[in-house]
Amino acid sequence: xxxxxxxxxxRLFCSRSARGISSRALATRASIQIPKSQRxxxxxxxxGPLLYKEIPxxxxxxxxxxxxxxxxxVCHSDLHLYKGEWPLKVKLPLVGGHEGAGVVxxxxxxxxxxxxxxxxxxxxxxxxxxxxxxxxSGHEPVCSTSVISGCHQDGTFQQYAVADAIQAARIPKGxxxxxxxxxxxxxxxxxxxxxxxxxxxxxxxxxxxxxxGLGSLAVQYAKAMGFMVLGIDGGKDxxxxxxxxxxxxxxxxxxxxxxxxxxxxxxxxxxxxxINVSASATALQQAFAYVRPTGxxxxxxxxxxxxxxxxxxxxxxxxxxxxxxxxGNRKDTQEALEFFARGLIKxxxxxxxLSELPRIFEEMDKGVILGRYTVDTSx
Ligand code: 8ID
Ligand code: ZN
Numbered sequence: 001x002x003x004x005x006x007x008x009x010x011r012l013f014c015s016r017s018a019r020g021i022s023s024r025a026l027a028t029r030a031s032i033q034i035p036k037s038q039r040x041x042x043x044x045x046x047x048g049p050l051l052y053k054e055i056p057x058x059x060x061x062x063x064x065x066x067x068x069x070x071x072x073x074v075c076h077s078d079l080h081l082y083k084g085e086w087p088l089k090v091k092l093p094l095v096g097g098h099e100g101a102g103v104v105x106x107x108x109x110x111x112x113x114x115x116x117x118x119x120x121x122x123x124x125x126x127x128x129x130x131x132x133x134x135x136x137s138g139h140e141p142v143c144s145t146s147v148i149s150g151c152h153q154d155g156t157f158q159q160y161a162v163a164d165a166i167q168a169a170r171i172p173k174g175x176x177x178x179x180x181x182x183x184x185x186x187x188x189x190x191x192x193x194x195x196x197x198x199x200x201x202x203x204x205x206x207x208x209x210x211x212x213g214l215g216s217l218a219v220q221y222a223k224a225m226g227f228m229v230l231g232i233d234g235g236k237d238x239x240x241x242x243x244x245x246x247x248x249x250x251x252x253x254x255x256x257x258x259x260x261x262x263x264x265x266x267x268x269x270x271x272x273x274x275i276n277v278s279a280s281a282t283a284l285q286q287a288f289a290y291v292r293p294t295g296x297x298x299x300x301x302x303x304x305x306x307x308x309x310x311x312x313x314x315x316x317x318x319x320x321x322x323x324x325x326x327x328g329n330r331k332d333t334q335e336a337l338e339f340f341a342r343g344l345i346k347x348x349x350x351x352x353x354l355s356e357l358p359r360i361f362e363e364m365d366k367g368v369i370l371g372r373y374t375v376d377t378s379x
Contacts, residue, residue: 032116034066034105039377040158041357044093046084050358055095057160062108063127064162067120071351072156073099073182074360074373075213076279077124077302081151082361085304090151098124098149099374100156101171101181111165119177121169121184121337122149122156124327130166138329140167157354159377169333172341179347182213182372183340185327187347190218190277191336192328193298194225197273198321201226206263206271208287209278209301210247211238213372216348218277219245221336224344227273230266232259232283234367241370245348253283260289271295279303288314296321348372353379 040055060066078096080086100122104114114120128135128143135143149155149163171180199205205222209215210231222229223246230249231242239250249266256262264270270292276284281303288311291297297320315322328336339345348371352360360373 032105038159039354040095041354042093042095043082046082052355055158058154058162060106060108060162062110063164064108065104065111065114065120065165065168066106067100067102067122067161067163068105069100069102069122069156069159069161069377071101071178071181071374071376072097073185074357074375075099075185076364078150079361079364080302080304086302088151091153094150095154095158096150097156098122099181099185100161101177101184107165114165119171119173121171122161122163123167123169123184123188123333124148125167126153127164127167138331140329141326157357157375167330169337172337175341178351178374179349180340181374182217182347182349183336186214186372187217187340187345188328188333188336189300190214190275191221191339192332193275193300193325194221196323196325197275197296197298199227199273202228203272204228204230204267206230206232206274208232208274208276208283210242210250211370212277214277214300215242216245216371217345218275219247220345221339224339230263230271237370259286263290273298275300277301281305281308284308291320293318296323298323298325300325349374351376355379
């Protein structure tokens with residue numbers, strides 16, 4: 001059974017718990033009509049037309065929230081999935097997207113701890129079993145039955161989306177909804193990768209892909225966590241952008257004559273940790289040449305051709321650590337959101353309409369986006 005806010009209780013509900021909620025959320029609660037259909041971007045085949053069309057509003061299952069998505073970030077993972085570059089089972093036709101920030105408008109009968117009108121985030125990890133050894137030890141992203149938003153089920157490139165109430169993120173009241181959206185994947189993922197790197201305050205962390213969506217946030221989380229930051233990306237625009245976000249040093253991989261040597265020089269002996277958020281296998285391969293002995297290389301970006309050669313002797317003799325990192329758990333999510341809500345992270349967003357997604361994917365494919373696009377689902 002679906003629990004909705006009954007129309008006659010709207011006034012009482014608003015006056016009881018409206019404190020601190022943005023006016024936009026309040027407006028949504030006051031006009032709680034849930035339409036039968038909505039606008040979405042749908043594709044039926046990998047690489048096929050991205051159709052901006054009217055589709056039914058989904059019904060939440062007993063454990064799910066129905067969230068009126070206000071904004072959704074556009075992640076490069078959405079593009080990889082659209083192109084069919086990864087060996088994942090993708091639902092088709094599909095509504096992609098996994099960085100959705102919105103307002104709870106309804107919920108299933110088994111949901112506890114949420115109210116209609118709460119601000120909620122829909123993430124990559126839509127649900128997991130909550131009972132396997134990984135879910136019970138804070139590693140739910142590797143749960144074998146996990147459901148991924150915008151991959152296994154329809155995601156956030158629509159006006160209304162569903163999410164498991166346990167995995168949905170609690171967005172702090174009063175934050176800017178367009179800006180918070182990318183924190184739900186790009187922010188969470190890079191914050192978690194930083195923790196996985198084992199770097200300590202004062203250490204040099206190299207962010208590879210520093211001008212992109214994840215990179216722009218990685219630079220700032222790294223700085224907020226007390227690391228020295230070296231950003232690597234291609235072209236003046238991207239390196240200057242990374243510098244403007246707080247990188248202590250930047251390197252342009254398209255013009256520097258000897259990238260590994262330059263990084264070793266600038267960091268006084270190599271990066272203690274390398275966080276690869278680029279979608280480039282070549283960039284990852286190069287990291288072995290400039291990571292500091294005993295340092296770590298954290299793999300976050302997943303190129304279309306996801307194989308590199310592992311240089312075994314240097315990895316052993318220099319005692320390197322190679323770490324894979326995928327999004328983060330619920331605790332990481334709340335921590336990443338708190339950094340943002342405290343004003344330590346400026347979300348690098350450009351706002352566009354949902355209908356503009358095809359153009360955004362084209363720009364992303366060309367590698368020309370500085371920071372992150374977030375789409376307004378009402379346009
Ligand atoms: O949980 C995860 N592991 C996770 C979560 C979210 C995203 C992984 N990802 C993956 C995406 O699937 C994608 O493969 O991280 C990668 C980056 O996602 P993004 O930040 O959303 O992509 P982007 O905005 O296009 O930024 C990529 C940046 O990499 C730079 C580009 O110039 C761009 O700024 N780049 C490239 I491509 N080659 C580079 C190189 N050789 C490079 N920067 C430095 N050196
Ligand atoms: Zn993502």
